[in-house]
Amino acid sequence: MPQQYKIDKVAEIEERVEASAGLYVMSYNGLTVKQAQELRHALREAGAEMKVYKNNLVRLALKNQEQPEIDDILAGPLAYVFYKEEPVSSAKVLKDFALKAKGVIEVKGGISEGKAITAEDAKAMADLPTKDQLLGQIAGLINGFARDIAVCVNGVSSGLARTVQQISEQKAA
Template sequence: MPAQSKIDMLEKVSASLEASAGLFVIDYRGLTVKETQELRRGLREAGAHMKVYKNNLVRIALEKAEMPAIDDCLEGTVACVFYDSDPAAAAKVIKETSKKLNKIEFRGGITDGQVVSAEEVIAIADLPSKEQLLGQIAGLINGFARDIAVCVNGVSSGLARSIQQVSEQKAA
């Protein structure tokens, strides 16, 4: 029979998995307490949170939640970063902190129910944020509307110029 503390911890891991859209696994060895606090603060602002659980408990919780296994990621000193909705925002915070401190390493994770490698997580971090994508789409739509207005206006003004030239030729 497992100890009650491990059962309670397993429930916490399961609750974190249920409440999140996905997770990234990072190697955080070498971070000071201050650097860890800075990383956690940045993650909170991005709608994510970082937790350090026993790797075996995370494996069991993933199995209970019928999520894919990420056993190769869960080796050694790792932390799980659970994100609420935007994986790119959480991955950007980790990547920026990693560049700044040169101590954090992506191991992999789960996004949209699929296992992702460390390289794929880095690619996710390079994606524009949701707000930037919406702004780009709005700009494209606005550009198309402007182009259509210019074309429609050009046809009517061209027709008006043609009629004026014809009337001037007939008057002459």
Template structure:
């Protein structure tokens, strides 16, 4: 039995998404309204992520072809795939917040991050992490604070030395 060309094309599309993105989260979207799905897709686009729906068997083949971890236990039922370009934190935050807003209609099942399979709990933990920009801001604040403290310390030593010299000079003059 010959494989239909559209299935081959779809597997190739999934493989290219896997190769082009840093990772993928698997979500169960059963129960979402069309409006909610559109809203979720919009929020994900704003953070550099994209939600796509593929047949689970085709996604399974694409994951195997790309030598990704086995997600067979997650690929059951109505599944959507959230591909993120760079870091997983912002996409995970959107999914977590959206799930809470819809009273858990959207269920995060797990996914792949940095080439390793992650569970739903892992995705929730990722959502709690600060973003890269937040970490850079915190680091800049620490460096700035350290530099300020060092300047105060160095200034204190030199002004203390100057006061000591002035006192010795005043004593000798008296």
């Protein structure tokens, strides 16, 4: 019979999986306490949270939540990064921290939008622009089109006004 604290941990993991849009699985061999605090703080700012759980408990929780199997990467000391909304910003934090800490952490894979992702997929997500950056780019494009339309409309009306003025000057002469 399983012990009560393990049942409670599985329930806690299930709640986190259900409340999050996805998770990244990362190894953290050699991560110091100070580095872990920095990483947790940076992830919190990006809308994510890092937790360390036993791999078997995570495996059970994912199975109970009918999530895709990622058993092939659940080996060794692992940390789990749960993100609430956007996978890109937390992937960027992990990538930047891995470069800064010179390979202390390594993203093994994870789950995004109900699908298993590989380490390469996570790295590709880190290279994408964030939601805010995309919205800014779209706003810039819309603003550019609006400005171009205003210039065109203004050009037509001013051209028409010059033509009418030239015709009136010719008739007056």
